[in-house]
Amino acid sequence: MKIPPSEIKKIAIFRALQLGDMLCIIPAIRALRHAYPNAQITLLGLPWGKSFTERFGQYFDNFIHFPGYPGLPEQQLDKAAFTSFLKQVQDEHFDLAIQMQGNGSVVNPMVELLGAKNTAGYKIDGHYAPDNGLFMTYPDEGHEIERHIRLMDFLGVESQGNELEYPLTTADYDALDALQLDIEPKKYVCIHPGSRGSYRQWPVKYFAALADYCFDEGYKAVLTGTKEESDIIEAVISHMRHEPINTAGKTSMGAVGVLIQNAAILISNCTGVSHIASAFKTPSIVISMDGEPQRWGPLDTRVHRTINWLQSPDFHLVFRETVELVSLAG
Numbered sequence: 001m002k003i004p005p006s007e008i009k010k011i012a013i014f015r016a017l018q019l020g021d022m023l024c025i026i027p028a029i030r031a032l033r034h035a036y037p038n039a040q041i042t043l044l045g046l047p048w049g050k051s052f053t054e055r056f057g058q059y060f061d062n063f064i065h066f067p068g069y070p071g072l073p074e075q076q077l078d079k080a081a082f083t084s085f086l087k088q089v090q091d092e093h094f095d096l097a098i099q100m101q102g103n104g105s106v107v108n109p110m111v112e113l114l115g116a117k118n119t120a121g122y123k124i125d126g127h128y129a130p131d132n133g134l135f136m137t138y139p140d141e142g143h144e145i146e147r148h149i150r151l152m153d154f155l156g157v158e159s160q161g162n163e164l165e166y167p168l169t170t171a172d173y174d175a176l177d178a179l180q181l182d183i184e185p186k187k188y189v190c191i192h193p194g195s196r197g198s199y200r201q202w203p204v205k206y207f208a209a210l211a212d213y214c215f216d217e218g219y220k221a222v223l224t225g226t227k228e229e230s231d232i233i234e235a236v237i238s239h240m241r242h243e244p245i246n247t248a249g250k251t252s253m254g255a256v257g258v259l260i261q262n263a264a265i266l267i268s269n270c271t272g273v274s275h276i277a278s279a280f281k282t283p284s285i286v287i288s289m290d291g292e293p294q295r296w297g298p299l300d301t302r303v304h305r306t307i308n309w310l311q312s313p314d315f316h317l318v319f320r321e322t323v324e325l326v327s328l329a330g
Contacts, residue, residue: 001035001156002134003096003118008036012089012097014044014111014121016066016074018196019253019272020296021144022052023279025100027162028148029059032098035157044089044114046074051253055167064088071106090115098155100148103138104129120155144295162299166279168261172254179255181222181245185262186329188220191244192268193236194229200289202269204232206315208239210267210285210322215242217326219264222247224256224273264329267322270296270306278304283325285318 011032015025022045033041042062043053053060067081068074090113099111099121108129111119122138123129136154139147145162153159193207211221221242223233227249237244251259257276260266266277266284270293277284278298286297286306297306305321 003155005036005038008039008095010092010094010096011036011039011041012044012064012092012094012114012116013041013060013100014066014097014107014114015100016045016049016072017101018046018074019048019052020270020275022049023164023166023272023275024144024296025148026056026059026165027145027160028100028152029056030165031149031152031157031160033059034160035152039095042092042094055169055254056165058167064092069107069110072101086113086115093117096120098151099135100151103127103140104135108135120151122151142295143299145299164275164279166257166261166276168254168257172252172258175252176255176258179247179250181247183220183222183245186264187218188222188245188263189214189265189267190222190224190260190263190273191236192224192266192271192273194225194232195269195271195289200269200271201232202287202289202309204235205239206318207236207267209315210319211236211244212241213319213322214265214326215244217330219326220245222259222263224248224251224259265322265325274298274304283329285322285325287318 040061043049043060044064044066047065050063053063067085068077094116096118097114097116101107103124104122105124105127119130120134123135124138129135139150149159191207191211195201221244223244223246225233225248230248233248260276260282261280263282266282268274270286270288274286284304288306288308291310293306293308298304307318
């Protein structure tokens with residue numbers, strides 16, 4: 001390791017992104033925890049990240065809400081809160097702050113202001129990064145999971161595998177049981193038609209067609225999504241011949257995790273739920289609408305079928321993959 005464990009008591013991880021992005025760093029964080037087993041690891045992230053650190057309590061010890069920064073689109077900058085954030089982080093006296101947000105062109109100067117004894121992360125030519133031997137050139141290729149494992153390798157932290165995780169608790173199972181859904185494990189498919197941004201939205205009529213096909217093959221269809229995605233889910237239902245189970249806005253992320261764990265198949269856009277399916281090795285059909293399936297699609301292409309819709313906008317291709325997965329599941 002470039003910095004021995006004896007010198008690292010407190011680590012800050014900066015990554016203020018959404019669920020799918022966060023799940024992709026878990027293999028790297030697992031390696032970091034293995035390398036620094038006695039260090040306190042704190043996530044600096046979006047407000048929802050507190051629940052993420054609680055779910056992954058074996059890797060994270062603390063959470064500090066990051067209130068935005070110029071050039072980052074995930075949330076609007078709160079100037080007063082940002083000043084307080086900097087003081088709070090500086091008062092923690094971190095031994096190491098790792099920038100895992102992206103290539104560093106926007107945030108590296110900010111990470112320097114966190115006041116950590118050592119800073120590390122990604123950099124690109126032409127933009128600021130400390131000349132301390134702890135910033136690697138951003139690998140603008142390959143899978144998101146592997147990019148962060150490569151950062152750990154650069155820091156001398158040994159890989160602990162690239163498998164994803166999604167820990168579930170008794171409360172998660174109880175939350176799903178409380179809904180009293182009429183389903184049996186492996187006798188239903190999960191359909192998750194929502195996405196963050198309309199440009200990543202696969203046509204609802206196609207989700208409906210795949211759901212109806214699964215019905216015809218003897219599976220129930222459970223539609224999942226947030227309250228804000230209710231309109232999308234209702235649109236899917238309006239195109240269906242069969243009556244699905246609509247859980248939009250009724251499930252916690254833990255309950256959704258249990259649903260995906262016990263599903264025969266997941267069908268979704270390329271969102272956080274596809275990474276949850278990867279963690280449970282639940283077969284999935286993933287429609288990539290961002291043109292980067294090699295970066296965000298599940299690693300196991302045998303269990304998970306990712307279709308690059310921008311390259312191959314062919315419903316029959318997706319349907320054939322679904323038929324094959326359903327036959328294997330049966």
